[in-house]
Each structure stands twice: as C-alpha cells, then as structure tokens.
Amino acid sequence: MDVEIRAKSFAGKPILGAIRLKLGPGERVAILGPSGIGKTTLLRIIAGLDPDYQGTVAGADRTSVVFQEPTLLPWRSALENITLTTGVAEERTRSLLADVGLAGKEALYPRQLSLGQQRRLALARAFAPEPGTLLMDEPFASLDAETAGRMLDLTATLLDRAGASLIFVTHDPTEATRLGARGLTLRSSPATLVG
C-alpha cells in the first residue's frame, strides 16, 4: 500500500499536511498522536471513506476496517452481521466466530452480547473478507485494561494467521508495542507523520 497525501482540510482549515506512508505485506504500523490531531481522518482517507483530500492512496482495494465502536447492525444476528456485510459463506463465518470465542452465539442479536463480545464480533467481521490490510481505529479505547489486553492478544493471533498488514490508530504506545507495530506519530498543524 502506498499513501501519499498532500493536504486535507475541513472548512478551509488545514488538518493534514504532506504525508507519505508505504506498507509492505504483513507490515504493521501504529499511528500515534494526541486526540484531535487527525489520526481518524487519515485512516478514513486510507479506508476510502473520505474522498475529499489532495493526494493518492494506491493498493487499498483489499482493506478491512475495525471502527472505534463495534458498528454492528442491531437488527441482524451475529452470524448475519458477518455474512450480509462481507458476503462470506456461513460455514467460514461460524469458524471465524469460534476463533473469536463466539461459538454458540451465532443467533444472538448485538444487544444480547456484552461490549467485549461485540468488539470480538467486529474483529471477526474485519477478518472475514481475508483483507490484505487491516485498518483499526482505536478499537480498544472504551474497554477495561484486562479486556483490552485479551483483545490485543486475539488481534495479534488473527493477524499472524491471516498474514495481513496493519495500520493501527491509537494514542497508547504500549498497544502498538504489544501488536509488534512500528510507531509513527502525527505531529504539528497541519499534521505530518514522524517516524
């Protein structure tokens, strides 16, 4: 993946400056920085959710996203939340749910799951389409330390197995270290990446 951003503004106010980010197969990068610096904005551009910027993003056709919130369809079961959004077959979905510890919960609706289980469901959904690059936007921010630790370990295991690259937005450097990700920091205004 090759990301080259020249500028990104909101209502005339520059948010991101010149940014260049290259990612090889299986490489893991953590984007660090304080709140409001533009980390999520950068990730949304890479995910193709924000086309209003100057620059190019190449090789992002096989990305998958884990959002800050689980962002599940409340009216569909756990199983359908994966099959309907990713188009992955039911058999593989059941196996993925088992991988994240949700075996037997396939028929439950999201509100019948705990927040930790919803996070794991979102993680399973992200791995379902066999992404080349996984994009994660502070997905453990609202979890207690123990649950966040378990989620980090689970994410690392699934990444190892899938061999996918990772762009991981966080404000916590220890999370980056735990996932074995190279830390890059967004700094100044407009923000640029510092290695």
Add this chain to the structure above:
Amino acid sequence: MSDAPANAGSALPATLSMAAFVVLWAALAAWVAEPITFPGPLRVWEVTVDEAAAGRLFHSMGVTLLRVVAAFVIAMGIGVAFGLVLGRSRVTDRWLNPWLVILVNLPALVVTVLCYIWIGLNEVAAVAAVVINKVPLVTVMVREGARALRPDLDDMARAFRMRPVDRLRHVVLPQMAPYVAGAARAGLSLIWKIVLVVEFLGRSSGVGFQIHLNFQMFRVGHILAYAFAFIVVMLAIEYLILRPWERHANRWRQDGR
C-alpha cells in the same frame, strides 16, 4: 411475550369504555326518539345484518377495500422512494420541498374533483386522487427517517463494499421501519376516508357510493352500518397485519438472553 400482562390489563378499560359508549348512544337514541335520523345501536345492527344478508354490504366493502389496497400500495411505494431521496439528498430536498408543502396543504376534495375532471369518472381517476392525496404525507414522514439514518453504519457499509441493494435492504430499510410503519398506519386511516369521499363524488360502487345513496334517502341507520362495518375491516388490518409486522420488524429490540 413480555408485554402480555400489560395487554391483558389494558383490554378491560378499553372494553368497558366501548360498552359505555354503546349504552350512552342507546340512551341518547331512546331520548331523541327519531329512529330514522338518530337510530340506536340495535337498529344499526339490524340494518347491518340485513345488508349483509342481501350481499350489498360485503360487495361494497370488497370494492372499497380493493381501492384502498391499490391506493395504499402505490402511495407507499412512491412516498417511501421520494422520502428516501429527499432525506438523503439535501439539494433535491431544497428543490422539491416547496412542491411538497403545496401538495401537503392541497385539500383532498380539490384533488379529487380535479382528477375526475381531467381523467374522467373512472377507476384510474379514483385511485390517482387518493394516491396524490396520500403521497406527500408518506414522503414527509419517511424523509424524517432518512434524515436520521446512522452515519456510522453508512461508513461501515461503504468500508465493507456492500452492494447498493444489500445496503438498502439490511442497513437503510431496517432503520426506516418505525417511520414506514408510522406512515402506513397514518396512511391507512387517511386513505380509506379519502376513498369514501372519492366514491361519494364519482363512483357507482363501494361503501362511499352506498353512503351517498342512503344520504339521498335520509337513511342514517344504513350510513352508520356501512361506516362501522368498514371501521371493523380497518381495525382487522391494523391488528392482524400491521401490528404483527411491526412486532416482527422490532424483534431485535428484545433482550431474551
């Protein structure tokens, strides 16, 4: 069902209230003592039975119901589509909102008369008049729902490259269900009343025509018999179709872990 006890509790006041209404009506009718212009409930019931036995009641109700269903399906289809477009596109909304304001405030009677004059005294004009009256209301209600769609789910659907048809079916429409159900409920009660006006003014069949006929002959018992019979049909649609559908659409809101 968790709400069964609440339903059982709410049935008694409703039944007693209806019984009180019938008793009050009967007492008032006895006091007025004008069975032609103010018949009591027993007289209306007798007329209902007579009209049913003669076959006129069911035929008229069937014809009216067909017009109601046709107008309802067309109006809901067009209204939901317009509502979605206007709710999702600010530019389109800015352009078409003035039209909507005019149509919402256009009297049903004017639309009906114009349709009969321009299209003719036929079924197309009758159904078109009802549809034109109903579409703006459905559009306004659905537009509110489309404006309240969750942007995070929109992002998720785009991030996972869901097909537009899947996005509509699994992401958009479930969020719209309460608004569509509200529009359907409001629409049904409005449509059948407009259908009666349309039949009253220009058709030779249906409950509205029967009311017109009996109005000319000053037979209030017959007018009430047809009106009450059709209210029963509308209540049956509400309780046997709309509410079960709503329960089905909202089953994900229940816990039941």
